[in-house]
Amino acid sequence: MIMYKSEKLVQHIKQLIENGSYSANTKLPSLRAQAQVTGYSLMTILNAYQTLIAEGRVYSKEKSGFFISEYNYNTYQKTNTVETSQPQKIKINSKVFSYLKQTQASDYIYFSSAFPDEQCLYNTKIMKILAHYAQQKPIGTTNKNMPPGNLKLRQQIANRYILQGIPTQADDIIITSGALDALNLALQTLTQTGDYILLQDTIFYGAWQAAERLGLQVITLPTHPQYGFNLQAFEDLLQAYPIKVCSFMLNSHNPIGFTVNDKIKEKIASLLEKYQVYLIEDDTYQELYYFGQKPLPMCYFEHQNRVLHCSSFSKVLGANIRIGWVRTETFSEKIQHLQLMSTLAANTLIQETLANFIATPYYDKHLQKLRKQLYQRKNLLYHLLLRYLPSSCHIHYYSSGYFLWIELPNHLNSTALFQILLSQNIGITPSHLFSIHEVPHNYIRINSSFHMDSQHKQAIISLAHAIKYLIYQRMPALLHYFKTDSNAFRRL
CATH class of the missing domain: 1.10.10.10 (Winged helix-like DNA-binding domain superfamily/Winged helix DNA-binding domain)
Known part of the structure; x- marks a missing residue:
């Protein structure tokens, strides 16, 4: 029909x-x-x-x-049974390392990138401020940018929390060398080797790497098919295991894309207080909402200082602006001590630049322009995928961020699809990097932030052709076909 x-x-x-x-x-x-x-x-x-x-x-x-x-968000249906993994130590770092090494070609089409298109992120105003401070000798005393970081920058970040109705002082903010550094420091602050932590069963691979490095026992929380966060499973796991810390991504989740609604966040906060558990919230994509108000972080909903809120500027200003932060009223001193033994301090020049850029109206104007571009590009790619992908594929679309999470037919293997497209210099991210479960991995993550020129459109067509071919052909024959004929994609 x-x-x-x-x-x-x-x-x-x-x-x-x-x-x-x-x-x-x-x-x-x-x-x-x-x-x-x-x-x-x-x-x-x-x-x-x-x-x-x-x-x-x-x-x-x-x-x-x-x-x-x-x-009616109160129609949340409780699951009678919860399938979860047994506590286990993580071994994923080698997978991530291999994946990143394979996706470094200069002529690559980076649908696999974790960052938005650089064209969207470039801002002339911040470059002028950066150049100004780079020419100054000296930029400023090193000590004022040591942990907890540049005071003016911390004040500016605190002000943005206050605008959301979250009382915050500059002393509650610790500047870090990016979001991953913030997450690692927060997790190291709250845990010891062998502790039980709870992670979402599908989550950014940096969380798995941190758990592996610290020798933690991981329990996984299944994703709710409608709301993203499974409340009943969450409470069941808190009752069943001595979980010390949870680490969740609740706004513009990477890789799936959902944002958990406020009613569910309120219930999460009450469960954290009931079971006396800490939460590390990875809110790296907090500014990349499309419509309405900025989504609230968990520290808005809880009142016992059990949330360590982590974020960064790299996803809105570029990978080179590797400045993140942790917001905590309780563990600031401990995090600073850990910093002095590891990363020491975030880049002094970038801290000074950000402190002055965020204080201007240009920062919010940049964010508004970025959101509009990401919205338009995501919708364009979404409709292009609807046009070319087989109907047996399901595209998970959410109104924030710049990722599309694509469900392939059950019998397809996203890692094999990744290897096939790799031979054509097309990058996608297979789902085995986001989960530790040995289950069929038939999902891929696509970065939707790139300008859809003829080269990128052809890459989408090639992706669709490869999926269609995988549906109907035996994998060994397909691999041989592409290895022996480099022009195979063009003739499909």
Whole structure:
């Protein structure tokens, strides 16, 4: 049966509502904004919005636009049984090392990149400030940028928490050399070798690497298919194991993309207090929401200082701006002592530059422009994938960040697909890097932030062809086919 464009848009918006990307009273893109992203006519989009209004999913306000109706998030269904791994020590670092070594070619198409396209991140104002401080001799005394970090920068970061209703002082902030450094320091502060920690079963591989390095016993929390976070499983695990620390990504999750809604965050906070467990929150993508208000971190919801909140600037200003931080009211001194024995201090010049850049209106203007670009590029790639991928693939789309999480047919192996595309200098990230479970890995992560020129579009077509070929061919024959004929993709 042929699905009309308006029906496709209706189904797409329904999916965003059901997976929590659109919460109650979120404003939908205007008719013109939606037309720019989808390529559909204004009448097609209006028909889709009117259909959603008729179904009670959307309501309109005169001269204001279209909004998501009140959606019942209390229909959360408890799972009767929870499948979890037994406590285990992690061995994933060699996998990550091998993967990163294989994806370093200069002529690579980096759908595998963990960072947004550099063209989106470049900002002339921060470059001018950086050049100004680089010419000064000296930049400033080294001591004022030692742990806990540049005071002015910490004050600026604290101010951004205050704007979200989270009382924060500069002394609650410790500047680190990026988000991964922040996560490692926080985890090292709260744990000792052999301690039990709880991680989401699918999570950024840096969390697994940290657990491996520190010799921790890991319990995994299954992902909820609708809300992302499985509350019932969370409490079951807190009851069953002596878990000391949880480490979660709740906003713009990497790799899946979901943002946990506030009602669930409130319940997480109450369970942390009930079971006296600490939480390290990786909130690296906190600024990359598309619509509405900035999502709240967990430290907004809890009142016993049990959350160590970690973030960084690298995903909004570039990989070279490797400055992160930990917010904690309780463990600042201990983290600083650990810093002095490891990374010592974050880059002095970059700290000074950021402190002055964030104090200007240019930082928020940069964020607004970045969000708009990422939204447009993600939607463009999403619709391109819908056009070319087999219908047996499912694309998990969420309104934030710059990753698309793609579910392949059950019998396909994402690692094999990665190796095939690698021979064509096309990078994707296979799901075995995000999980420690020995289960069929039939998911891939795609970076959606790149400008969709002819080269990137051809790479998407090649990806689709490779998936289709894998569906119908035996793997050994396919591998031989691509190894012996470098032009195979072009003829598919």
